[in-house]
Amino acid sequence: MATYGSWPTPITSELVVRAAAGLGGVSLHGDTVIWSELRPEEGGRTQLVRRTGDEPPVDLLPKDRNARTAVHEYGGGAWWVAGETVYFVDWADQRLYAVTGDSPPVPVTPEPKVPRGDRWANGCVASGGRWVLVVREHHPSGSGPAEVVNEIVVLDGTGEVAPRTLVTGPDFVSDPRVSPDGSRLCWLQWSHPDMPWDGTELCVADVQWADIGPTLADPRVIAGRPDAGPGGAGAGESVSAPRWAEDGSLWFISDRSDWWNLYRWDPGTDGVTCTVAVDAEIGLPQWVFGQSRFAFLSGGRTVFAFSRAGIDYLAMRLSDGRVVDLDVPYTSFASIQADGDRVVFVGASATVEPAVVSVRVETTGAVTATEILRPPRDLGLDVRLFSRPESISFPSSEGRTAHALFYPPTNPDVTAETGELPPLLVLIHGGPTSAARPMLQLGTQYWTSRGFAVVDVNYGGSTGYGRAYRNQLRHQWGIVDLDDCEAAARWLAEQQRVDPARLCIRGGSAGGYTTLAALAFRNTFAAGASHFGVADLEALATETHKFESRYLDGLIGHYPARRDLYLERSPIHHIDGFDRPLIVLQGLEDEIVPPNQAEMIVEALRAKGIPVAYVAFEGEQHGFRQAVNIRRALDAELSFYAQVFGFTLPAGERIDLVPVENL
Known part of the structure; x- marks a missing residue:
């Protein structure tokens, strides 16, 4: 028998990162498949891998290259394929490069005046491979979010014609795609304060080709609409993933029926029809470029x-x-x-x-x-070690129903202490417009195989349950998410599946905010872990990057008109509410949630005498990508809970105790 939390397990932090690779985009051309791999053991860089027929896979990029774009800070769409040529954006300088065969990468874009000042993403190739149509995010020297410009630009693959702007004006653009016959271009656009899951416009223009490349005529909106009202009132239409079919029709995903379903635009009739209607989500929130949920x-x-x-x-x-x-x-x-x-x-x-x-x-x-x-x-593991998620629904505030994936503690080699219930980790996903992922993640099994129960909450505002559910977070961030996370924990405790005295909450980014807010404003949780979480909403509204610089208009209210709400819901202004232990983990190069947010909350808890641990990571941005740091974050959090709840760490793992002040 062993106490929950102290179960010995082969799922160590070392195993979590060993030979790990985050698989990203895929490209299929004939019998050649190319995909991307995020490799923590190589410093968190992204490599492109090619497999042709039955041949073994080969790496395409030199070891000093990293296929990753910084457009919107979250990136995605950092590479694409045209025939034998692969185009990719290198993280170091954000320039676009081309790789053909075994040749070294060749720059396609000029060197910007400001280092990393021109960032590229989400392109396509037209007219026999000469012209590249691509999203450019331009950052002038010393610019703030208001000066950053997002446009669609055409590049000449031969270098004879200078880059030229095709689409400009909207705050954001994405998905430039040329029809199979080259006669039309489509793209998506949206502007502040909308986020792409609030309201986007799908545009089409006729294309005329000349020596300088394409020029556009008769641009028009064929689907989508901005969200209505200041700060968004939920009446917009979110369109994503436009794809041209061989017959010249344009398919796309829209939530005009409440669900992100499939639609088709016919250029002959200029009409839109629904092609797949299901009470389920085909689409995803456009946090990153290049997502693909359907194909012909x-x-x-x-x-x-x-x-x-x-x-x-x-x-x-x-x-x-x-x-x-x-x-x-x-x-x-x-x-x-x-x-x-x-x-x-x-x-x-x-x-x-x-x-x-x-x-x-x-x-x-x-x-x-x-x-x-x-x-x-x-992994060399017995599959009986893996806790399998249960889809659960439970009552929450105002008569609402919330949803989650529940993972019970699982380890076939251990018997729990008689009469003991497991501690619970409530996971709060980021976004907050995101969702729990129904897949094997060793970062979750790290906890369940040690005797923790885990519930990954899809609180109101999450995607996957329709637009109306997503809109439950309108002006309610810091309220609905807290209600639903508390409701999940209390419901599981009422079902006698977890220990009501050992309810913990953890999350990253927006999930880190919910973690901090739960500890500042509620008394359900016994401890918490904030991974690069938001402590000061006012600072976030005034310091964050362009893509999210007006996001809080819809989640809280327009700033500065509703500054009162920003102060009211910011944990940093309610230190008196903190009386539970907290661990904070933060990347020191984070441009989305700057380190000063973490440091403010840590300093405040130190001064108040609340048990607090702080672990900072050099060289990490928004989310940890390096193997050594991923390991340290997991083990530090485990040792934090062991000290707070008084259980023994498994012998043999040699986990260093994280310093917990005021304990």
Whole structure:
């Protein structure tokens, strides 16, 4: 028998990062598949990997290159393929490069006047490969968010014609895509205070080609609309992921029916029709560029992923409009690509880490010829060690129902102490417009295999449950999210599945804010862990980057008109409410939540005498990418809980105790 929290487990922090690779985008061209891998053991850089036919996979980029863009700070869409050429943005200088075959990378964009002043993302290639249409985010010297300009620019791959702006004016643009016959260009645009999940516009323009490249004529909005009212009133239409079909029609995802479903624009009739209507989410919030949740198969078929009750599924729309489910053993899908009857995607399940998977799909919907192109790690673990998520729903404030994924403590080699209930970790995802991911994550199993219960809460405002659910957080950040996280913990305690005296809360970024707010304003939780969390909402509103510089208008209220709410809901201004232990983990190069936010709250708790631990990480931005820092963050948090709750750390792991002041 062993006390919950002290269970010995092979899922150590070293295993969490060993040979780990975060699989990102996928590209499929004929028998060649290219994908990206974020590698913590290589300093957190992103490598591109190519596999052709049955040949072994090969790395495409030299070891000093990192395919990562800083556009919107969150990035995504940092690379794309045209024939034999791969275009990618290098993290160091943010310039766009081209790689053909085994040749070294060649810069496509000029060196900016300001280091990293021109950032590129989300491009496509047209007219035989000469012209590259791409999003540029321009940062003038010493600029603040108001001076940053986002545009669609055309680049000449031969270098003969200087870069030229095609679309400018909106605060943000994305997804420039040229129709198969080259006659039209589509793109998405939106402006403050909207975020892309509030309201975007899908635009189409006629394209005329000349020696200087494309010029646009008759630009028009064919779908989407800005969110209505100051700060957003929930009446907008969020459109994403435009894709041209071979017949010249334009498909896209829209939430005009409350759910992010599939639609089609016919240039002949200039009409929009719904092609897939399900009470589930096909789309995702556009935090990053380049997400792909549907793709075209041969014979007028479309393959797509959708999320229902927190779990992903894969399906196919037939040419006659019927939808059939595809029998594949995964609960999470990303980066779906297709060619002919072949589908390639990143898939994961409750017991399998993400893998790059290839399948063949018959016209009947039968799935054949499954091949794992990039397998998950061989962890060498008994699958009985893995806690499998349960989709739960529970009552919350104002008669609402909230949702979560619950992971019970699981370890076949340990018997719990008689009569003891496990401590609970309430996970708060970032965003806050994001969602819990229904897939094997060793960072979660690290806790459940030690005897912690974990609940990953999809509080009101999360995606995956329709626009109305997403809009529950309108002007209610710091209220609805707290209510739902408390409700999840209390409901599980009432069900006698967790120890009501050992309820903990942890989260990163926006989840870190909810963690801090829960400790400042509520008394449900016995301890908390804030990973690069927001302590001062006013500072966030005035110091953050362009993409999120007006985000809080919709989450709280317009600043400075509603400065009272910013002060009222900022944990830093309510130190008197803190009386529970807290650990704070922070990257020192974070541009989204600057380190001073963490340091302010830590200093305040020190002065008040509240138990507090602070771990800062050199060289880390918003989220930890380096293996040594990921390990340190996990082990430091575990040692913090061990000291707070008085259980013994497993022998043999040699976990250093994090200093906890005032304990």
